Structure formats: C-alpha cells, structure tokens
Amino acid sequence: MFIEPDERDHQIRRKYNKTKKIGEGTYADVFEGTEIATGRKVAIKKIKLGKSQAGGANGIELSAVREIKALRELHHPNVIELLDCYSYRGNLNLVLEYLDSDLEMIIKDKTVIFESGHVKSWMLMTLRGLDHIHRNWIIHRDMKPNNLLVAPDGQLKIADFGLARDYGDGQEKNMSSQVVTLWYRAPELILGAQQYGAAVDIWSVGCIFAELMLRVPLFADESEFVVLDKMFQALGTPSEEDWPGMSLLPKTFKFKKYPKPPHLFQAATKAAIELIDKMLAFDPNKRVTAKEALSHTYFKAKPFPTHPSKLPKYSRPKSDDKHKIPARYYSSSEDSVTSSPAPTAPGGSGVGLPASSSVEPSSSSSSQQLSSVRKNKRKAEDLDSLNEDEEDSEGIRDQYQDQVCQEQRGHDNISKNRKKRPRKRIARILNYSSSPNVSE
Amino acid sequence: MWTERAIGQWYFKGTDFDLTPSRKDGLSMDEERTRRAKGVKFIQDVCFDLKLPQITIATAATFLHRFYMRRSLLKFHHYDIAGTCVFEACKTEETSRKMDDVARICAKKAQKNSALEDPAEFAKWRHTINKNEPFLLGALEFDLHIEHPYRMLLKYARELKNDKNILEKDGAKKLAQSAWAIVNDSLRTPLCLRHRPNVIASAAIYIAAKLSNVRLNDDPSQGQTWWSIVNADILQVAGKYK
Numbered sequence: 032m033f034i035e036p037d038e039r040d041h042q043i044r045r046k047y048n049k050t051k052k053i054g055e056g057t058y059a060d061v062f063e064g065t066e067i068a069t070g071r072k073v074a075i076k077k078i079k080l081g082k083s084q085a086g087g088a089n090g091i092e093l094s095a096v097r098e099i100k101a102l103r104e105l106h107h108p109n110v111i112e113l114l115d116c117y118s119y120r121g122n123l124n125l126v127l128e129y130l131d132s133d134l135e136m137i138i139k140d141k142t143v144i145f146e147s148g149h150v151k152s153w154m155l156m157t158l159r160g161l162d163h164i165h166r167n168w169i170i171h172r173d174m175k176p177n178n179l180l181v182a183p184d185g186q187l188k189i190a191d192f193g194l195a196r197d198y199g200d201g202q203e204k205n206m207s208s209q210v211v212t213l214w215y216r217a218p219e220l221i222l223g224a225q226q227y228g229a230a231v232d233i234w235s236v237g238c239i240f241a242e243l244m245l246r247v248p249l250f251a252d253e254s255e256f257v258v259l260d261k262m263f264q265a266l267g268t269p270s271e272e273d274w275p276g277m278s279l280l281p282k283t284f285k286f287k288k289y290p291k292p293p294h295l296f297q298a299a300t301k302a303a304i305e306l307i308d309k310m311l312a313f314d315p316n317k318r319v320t321a322k323e324a325l326s327h328t329y330f331k332a333k334p335f336p337t338h339p340s341k342l343p344k345y346s347r348p349k350s351d352d353k354h355k356i357p358a359r360y361y362s363s364s365e366d367s368v369t370s371s372p373a374p375t376a377p378g379g380s381g382v383g384l385p386a387s388s389s390v391e392p393s394s395s396s397s398s399q400q401l402s403s404v405r406k407n408k409r410k411a412e413d414l415d416s417l418n419e420d421e422e423d424s425e426g427i428r429d430q431y432q433d434q435v436c437q438e439q440r441g442h443d444n445i446s447k448n449r450k451k452r453p454r455k456r457i458a459r460i461l462n463y464s465s466s467p468n469v470s471e
Numbered sequence: 472m473w474t475e476r477a478i479g480q481w482y483f484k485g486t487d488f489d490l491t492p493s494r495k496d497g498l499s500m501d502e503e504r505t506r507r508a509k510g511v512k513f514i515q516d517v518c519f520d521l522k523l524p525q526i527t528i529a530t531a532a533t534f535l536h537r538f539y540m541r542r543s544l545l546k547f548h549h550y551d552i553a554g555t556c557v558f559e560a561c562k563t564e565e566t567s568r569k570m571d572d573v574a575r576i577c578a579k580k581a582q583k584n585s586a587l588e589d590p591a592e593f594a595k596w597r598h599t600i601n602k603n604e605p606f607l608l609g610a611l612e613f614d615l616h617i618e619h620p621y622r623m624l625l626k627y628a629r630e631l632k633n634d635k636n637i638l639e640k641d642g643a644k645k646l647a648q649s650a651w652a653i654v655n656d657s658l659r660t661p662l663c664l665r666h667r668p669n670v671i672a673s674a675a676i677y678i679a680a681k682l683s684n685v686r687l688n689d690d691p692s693q694g695q696t697w698w699s700i701v702n703a704d705i706l707q708v709a710g711k712y713k
Contacts, residue, residue, distance in 0.1 A: 035492075036541045036610045080605065089570045090604045096562040099608075100615040118609035121602075196565050199622070206565075 043117040047126060049075055058092035063129070066114075072129040073114060077122055091123065094193030099125065101192040104167050109160030111180060111190040130188060132345035134239075135176035138246055143343040147300070150243045151329070152336035153179075156187035157236055162321035164189065165229045171195050172210040174235035176242060185339030198228050211235060213258055214248045219315050221255050223281035230315035233324070237310030244296055244303075260287065262313075267291030269313040277313070302329040481537055481614065483664050492543035503544060508659040510535050510549035513580060515658075517557050520576045521568050525655065530617045531560035532658040534607065540664065541610035547603070550581050554596060555603040563615045570597055620654050623672035623701040630700045634688065646685060650675035669701040674708050 047064045053074075054061040062075040078095050102113035102125075115126040134153065137143060157179060164171055172194040180190045194210050206227060208220045217234035219227055241249040250261045263269075268289045269277060277283060296304055306329045309319040319327070330336065488494070493503045511532045518528045534556040538547075554577040561568045574596035579587045581596075608615075624647045631643035653675040657663075662671060676697060680687050687697035698705045 036606075036612075039612070040609060080601070090558065090601055091562075091608070093562050093567065096559070096615065099613050100563055103613055104616050116608075116613040118605045121605050123605055123608060197616075 040117040040119060043115050043126075044119050044124075046115070047073060047075060058095050059125075064126070074127045074129045076125040076127060078125070080122060095123070097195050098192040101164075101169050101195040104169065105164060107160055107163040108186055109156045109188055110163060111188045128182070128188070130180040130182050130190070132181045133177055134179040134181060134187065136345040137181065137343060138176055138242060140343075140345055141246075143345075145243060145246070145343070146334070146337070147303075148334040148337040149342055150240070151334070152339060152342055153187055153243060154236075154240055155325070155330055155336045156339070157189065157239065158321050158325050160187070160189040161232055161236060162325060164195075165232070165321050168197055168199065169195050170198050170229050171232050173212060174232050174239065175212050175215045176239055177212075179239070181342075181344065183344075185342040185344070187339070213253075213255065214238065214251045216255075216258070217315065218259060218262055218313055219280065221259050222277070222283050225281070227315060229320065230318040233310050233318050233321065234315075236321075236324075237307055240307050240310060241295070244299060263287065263289045265292065265295055266311060266313070274314040274317075300329075300332065302327070302332050305329070480612075481540075481664065482667065483540065485665070488661070491540055493539060493545060496543045496545045498544060503539075504660070506544050506549045507536060507539060507661060510553040511659045513550050513553040514557055516580045517554065517573070517576050520580070521557070521561075521572060523557075523561065523566055523568070524564075525651075526619060526621065527557075527560045527564045527566050529619045529621070529654075529658060530564055531556040533617050533619075533663045534559060534611060536661045536664050537614075538607055538610045542606070547606070550577075551599050551603055552607065554581075555600050555607050558600050559604065559607055559615075563617075570600065574600060618668045620668040620672035620675065621651065623669050624650050624654070624675070626701060627672065627676050630695070631687075631697075642685065646676065646679050646683065649682065650679040653678055666707065667703075669703045670707045672701050673698045673703040677708065 046066060046068065048067050049062045049064045051063050052060060053063045059076045059078050062077060064073050064075045065071065066073055078091060080091060099113070099116065102111070103116075106112065111130070112128045113125060114128065117124050117126075157174075161171070161174070169192075171189065171192065173191055174189070178189065178191040180188045182188060196206070198206075205225050208223045208225060208227075211217070211220060211231060215235035215238045217227070217231040220231055238249045249265070250258045252258050252261065263286060268286050271278065294304055296307065299307075306319075306324060306327050309317075309327075310324065312318045488500065488503075491503065493506075494500070498506075514531045514535065515528055518531065531553070535549075535553055538552055538556070539549075554573065557577075558568070558570065558573045560566075561573070571593070574593050577596045577600075578589070578592045579585050582592070627650070628643050628647035631646065634643065650672070654671060657671065657675070666674075677687070680697075688694060689696050691699075696705070698708050
C-alpha cells in the first residue's frame with residue numbers, strides 16, 4: 032500500500048538499461064536505453080537540475096514540468112507515450128517511446144514522392160492525436176512537422192509538450208501569445224491575443240497540411256509581420272465580417288488589403304480544399320475543431336488514407352555513425368557549412384520558394400556564416416537527406432497490425448528519439464531585423 | 472489504464488492514516504494533523520503575499536498532503552515542503568513566480584518577520600527549494616494535474632440558478648460562494664486524500680445550504696438532486712463508505 036518512494040524509484044530504474052547518450056537539449060540529456068524485460072528500445076530523458084538560465088535559480092525547467100504534467104494525462108497511439116518517471120540521485124528521468132524520425136525529415140527527403148493517400152493518412156493520425164489532446168483540455172502550442180514523430184511502424188506521434196498547457200472552460204486571461212514556432216503560428220497569436228484556445232493548434236495543422244501538399248512551409252519567414260502579410264496575400268485580407276473582433280486585438284494595425292486570390296492548391300480535390308480552408312479560417316471561432324475535422328468528407332472520400340505501415344519512411348544513410356543522429360543534435364556552427372539561397376521570393380505568391388536542394392557552398396566570410404546559422408539549420412538537414420542512399424532500411428520490418436490505431440510494441444524497433452531543440456524561436460523573432468539575406 | 476491507476480492511488484481509507492510514514496516514525500495522529508495544517512497555513516500565507524489565485528493554493532495544499540503519504544514529517548519539515556509545493560504549484564498552474572520571490576516570502580513567513588532582509592536566509596530557502604523539488608516530484612509520482620472542487624462549484628452556481636427552492640436573488644451564487652469558502656477551509660485537513668473533488672463539492676454545497684436554511688432538491692422524482700448535479704454518490708457524500 033505505501034510504497035517507499037526510494038524503493039519505487041529503484042524498481043523502475045532497474046527496469047531499464049541506459050546505454051548511450053544520443054543528444055542534449057536545453058533542459059535534458061537524452062539517452063538511449065532498453066527495457067530489460069522486453070528488449071524494447073526506449074529514450075531516457077535526464078532532466079538537468081540547477082543548470083537553467085537565470086543562474087540556475089529557477090529549479091526544474093518549466094517546460095519539463097509542463098511536459099510531465101501533460102504526458103501523464105495523455106495516452107493515445109498518436110501521442111508520444113511517457114512510459115515511466117523516476118528520480119535517481121536527485122535527478123529526474125523520463126522514460127519515453129523511442130522514435131527515430133519526424134515528419135519534417137520525410138517532407139525534406141526529396142527522394143520520397145507523396146501520394147494523396149499518404150497525406151490523408153498523416154493528417155488523420157495528427158488530428159486523432161490532437162483531438163485526444165484537446166479532449167483532455169490541453170493545448171499543445173507547438174505543432175509543426177518537426178514535432179510529429181514517426182514510429183518504425185509508420186504511426187505518427189505528437190511530441191514535445193514543453194509549451195503545452197491546460198485551457199479551461201473559464202476565460203483564462205493573460206496567456207502568452209509568444210507561443211508556437213512562427214511559421215505555424217495562428218494569426219490571433221501574431222496579433223497578440225492573450226485569450227485563445229485549441230484553435231491555435233488547428234491553424235498549425237492547417238499549415239502542416241499545406242506543407243505536406245507543397246513540400247515547403249506555407250508561411251515561412253523570419254518576421255511576424257511578413258508572415259502575417261503572407262497569410263493575407265495567400266488567403267485574402269479578412270474583413271471585419273470574416274473575423275469579428277480582429278480590430279480589438281492588442282497588436283492590430285491597418286492591414287494592407289489583398290483580394291482573395293484563386294486557391295493555392297489547384298491540384299487538390301474539392302474536399303481537401305474545403306478542409307484546409309476551414310483549418311486556415313482567420314476567425315478562431317470559425318476554425319474547425321479536431322473532432323469536426325475528423326468527420327469531414329475528406330477522410331471518407333477516395334483515395335482512402337494509406338495504412339501507416341505503407342507510408343514512406345525516412346531512410347537514414349548507413350555509411351557512418353554520425354549520420355544516424357539528425358543534424359540538429361550537433362551544434363549549429365557545424366551545420367553552417369552551406370549558405371542558404373534566398374529563402375523567399377519577395378512579393379511573390381505568398382508561398383516560400385522550395386527549400387531547394389540546390390545547396391551552394393558558402394563563401395568563407397565568417398560574419399556571413401554566423402548570421403546564416405539560423406537559416407542553415409534547416410538547410411543542413413536538407414544536406415543530410417541528399418547524402419543518403421536508399422538501401423538502408425535495416426531492421427525495419429513489415430510486421431504491422433491491421434488496425435490503424437493499434438499501438439505496436441515492437442521489440443526490435445530501430446528508432447531514435449529526438450530531444451528538445453534550443454529555444455531558437457524567440458531568437459528568431461527578436462533578431463529578424465538584424466538578419467538580412469546575406470547570400471543575396 | 473495507467474492514468475486511472477495513477478489517480479486511484481491518491482485516495483485512502485480512514486485506516487490508512489494509521490500507516491503513514493510519519494506514523495511509522497512514531498508521530499501521533501494529532502501531531503501529524505497539526506503539522507499538515509501548519510504546512511497548509513504556511514502555503515496560504517505565502518501565496519497570499521505572492522498574489523496567487525486560489526487554484527494555485529489548492530494545488531500546493533494537495534501536493535503537500537500527497538507528499539506526506541509517501542514521506543515522513545520527521546524527515547522533511549512541513550515548512551520546507553510547503554515552500555517547495557508553492558513553487559511547484561506555480562509552475563503547474565501556469566502562475567509562474569520567480570524562485571527569488573518565493574524564497575524571500577518563505578523566509579519572511581517562516582521567521583514571522585515581514586521586515587526581514589537577510590540574504591543568507593533567502594539563499595538558504597533557495598537551496599531548500601532546489602533540493603526538495605525532485606523529492607517532491609518523485610513522491611508525487613509525477614502526477615501534477617490536480618482536479619479541484621472549485622470547477623464543480625461553478626457548475627452548481629449555474630445549475631441551481633433556476634432552482635425554485637432558492638428564493639433569494641443571486642441565491643445560487645451566494646450558496647456557491649459560501650461553499651467555496653468551506654472548500655478553502657477544508658484544505659488544511661487531508662480531505663482531498665479521502666474523497667474525490669465532486670464529492671467534496673457537493674458536501675460543501677450541502678453544508679452551505681444548511682447554514683443558510685435553503686432546502687435543496689433531494690427527491691429524484693422532482694428532477695435532478697443536488698448531489699447528482701456533479702455526479703456524486705450520495706452515500707459517499709454522507710460518508711457512509713470508503
């Protein structure tokens with residue numbers, strides 16, 4: 032009945048075997064491990080204590096607390112599973128599912144061709160996971176392809192709950208609007224709304240949906256207002272009827288009026304266009320909920336969603352060990368060996384140019400290298416996907432169950448967990464004015 | 472399911488309170504109750520000075536009660552844990568306060584000296600909170616999401632609005648307000664370890680109604696009874712079992 036906490040920690044710790052360190056984040060070191068009883072691979076996140084910013088004076092990082100709080104509540108095949116927590120010698124350890132790739136890697140892998148069934152399947156899994164999160168009154172606040180991890184059996188899992196928080200039926204005030212990676216940030220957040228809800232996640236999913244079709248981020252830029260401008264260009268500036276209350280938001284201003292252009296996704300089916308329009312509705316109250324989206328005709332129409340086991344996977348290059356770890360595990364200076372081509376077409380269609388595969392070698396000026404570090408983070412991953420050869424699919428076998436929602440506890444999963452990225456998103460906002468397109 | 476097991480483990484029978492770690496260490500039942508209450512009083516004082524909302528206070532108090540079902544009061548002083556609980560509740564309820572502020576107020580309250588300006592004492596409290604934080608999380612088994620009776624009381628305020636038994640204007644609201652105060656007072660006792668939040672909420676509404684001579688509907692044939700509004704079991708509300 033009363034298990035001693037020390038005894039409990041000891042029992043849990045003995046269940047797992049920690050093997051090697053695979054990454055390091057702002058608040059945690061990530062280790063690879065195995066569950067001894069089953070041989071299943073796990074990722075063990077060891078939370079650093081007293082090493083946070085502000086001189087280590089704030090105890091356990093807030094995002095770690097948020098992640099623990101959210102993941103203890105959530106159990107769904109499309110949400111990353113927190114298997115166990117234990118403390119050992121004053122350190123906290125979280126045992127998580129071990130997943131080796133994310134949707135961003137797959138999107139950037141130009142050798143993979145997406146069929147509409149693939150896109151549909153990924154969207155279905157994302158929305159199922161998100162619906163579960165929202166049902167538990169949690170908003171994720173950082174939905175992006177990079178945080179949608181893919182298991183070896185093809186199941187997509189929402190991860191990274193470092194920004195997640197509860198939202199109640201009560202009118203919660205003073206929520207921070209500086210959340211969600213800028214490219215996926217909902218317009219109400221950009222305009223500084225402090226009261227918002229689950230709709231912010233749906234906007235992000237809409238952006239991801241578009242990105243799956245276009246293979247480039249939909250609203251990619253370094254500055255909040257350029258992103259907003261791109262939204263208006265792509266979707267037409269909303270009028271007061273389209274979005275009542277828009278003019279009351281804190282950071283609102285007189286917008287440039289764009290007419291509603293012909294639709295971005297000419298090639299998509301009518302149902303897909305309708306769904307994406309509902310997800311990218313400017314008025315958060317008019318945006319679909321995850322639950323409504325799941326019953327949309329898009330998911331019932333042909334072609335049907337591809338079975339997760341048949342989805343394209345990110346194939347890692349076999350050649351050397353270093354490449355087994357995604358580029359973001361390394362310091363950014365290592366990444367910045369290439370310079371980025373101009374990321375967007377100024378005044379263009381409102382959609383960024385493809386994060387092209389024509390990566391050029393950098394001119395050697397060090398200042399250029401420094402200021403392009405941020406952009407090159409994504410580019411470096413491009414390089415990774417260029418270098419790869421296709422032959423590698425070691426150990427990833429076809430042993431899948433039929434139910435889409437069936438969670439598989441494979442015992443020979445070759446997978447890799449990813450860790451927290453450094454908090455670049457804030458830097459990205461604050462420094463946008465000081466980071467010109469050096470390569471131009 | 473893991474979640475259900477995790478929630479269920481935090482509710483105890485009356486006899487379980489004879490087996491707590493503090494009791495095993497030889498503390499009397501009365502003494503344990505007193506120290507728990509002192510800990511929660513400390514939480515309330517500190518939170519008041521930090522201008523924290525009632526939800527954060529309730530979460531911190533629940534953390535404290537749960538903590539002492541896993542650890543002994545003789546090994547962890549109730550003020551130390553109370554301070555750590557406040558700091559942790561600030562994080563989980565998204566009402567962040569700086570470690571420095573929490574440590575400063577804790578030091579002042581612990582010394583009962585609001586003019587205290589002793590950097591050494593503040594540093595000591597920072598150290599205490601830092602040291603105890605992992606112990607707290609471990610003892611809580613990382614269950615940081617706490618459901619409180621307050622939300623259920625809001626539901627009462629809404630549902631009872633049209634109750635014809637309540638004659639007074641704004642009667643339902645006043646009833647819920649006095650029930651709210653009763654729930655606040657209950658935080659000093661380990662009630663949150665005995666009953667689920669809906670049971671506590673409906674018991675509080677019942678007491679509030681008794682105090683103001685309001686008769687709530689207790690006949691199922693006359694519509695919804697007062698306990699069924701929050702899906703509570705009347706036998707549990709009456710303390711008949713569990």
